[in-house]
Amino acid sequence: MSGGDQEVPLTGGRVTEGVVRVADTVRRPCTAASPFVASLLAHLEQSGFAGAPRHLGTDEQGRDVLSYVPGWVPASFRRWADPQISAAGGLLRGLHRATRTSGLTGTCPVVCHHDPGPNNVVFRADRPVAFIDFDTAAPGDPLEDLGYMAWTWCVSSRPDRGPVSVQAAQVRLLADAYGLTPHRRLDLIDAMLDRQARNARWWRGHLNGPTGPHGVGDDEIAARVAWSEREHDYTAAHRAEFAAALRPGPYEAPPSPG
Secondary structure, three states, X not given: OOOOOOEEEOOOOXXXXXXXXXXXXXXXXXXXXXXXXXXXXXXXXXXXXXXXXXXXXXXXXXXXXXXXXXXXXXXOOOOOOHHHHHHHHHHHHHHXXXXXXXXXXXXXXXXXXXXXXXXXXXXXXXXXXXXXXXOOOEEEOHHHHXXXXXXXXXXXXXXXXXXXXXXXXXXXXXXXXXXXXXXXXXXXXXXXXXXXXXXXXXXXXXXXXXXXXXXXOHHHHHHHHHHHHHHHHHHHHOHHHHHHHHOOOXXXXXXXXX
């Protein structure tokens, strides 16, 4: 790193501390997952998948060096337009397809990102174009990622995120863009519920510890547990609406109230 290169902290993530940008690179502290992530990113580059950073080695401080993906990363979850949902589904499909031939899947079909929420996606021209933060990447079932994506991109108990009929239509749109096969479509609802429950358990596991991820305190951790449980209850309560949208065949969302 030359003397003129400044380190600019990147604060979007909620798990890994000490991530900085240096010129056209990103420097991340090495973790136990670093060798797997390096192999995965190398395979994605070789396979022609453009929706991920490139692993460039390590720097003099022993940090992983990745290419910087230009664009912007959402600071929070929000309501997304249909073309953005479709693009996200296509991006995930491309990632999973590329990993099937990686030799890194073990006994699973694909390598999952495991955290493909909007906060780990780079946007350009208002379209999602690349995943970042592969720290939790590991072999898995495609529905693990697709369930998390359906929740974080399409579904929310907040009134300002639109009626459940619109959310259900977007879950179907996501499944269509991903190319989810008919026999697995209704499983997507259980995949959403599973990821919501797992998220609550993960945060609950950090309660009453010395410190949470990024130094998050117990009050904030408790709020994230409560949020995950609230989202789980909301999804379960509207299972019928999601199922109706996901069934094969033509679907027309009911008109929004008002």
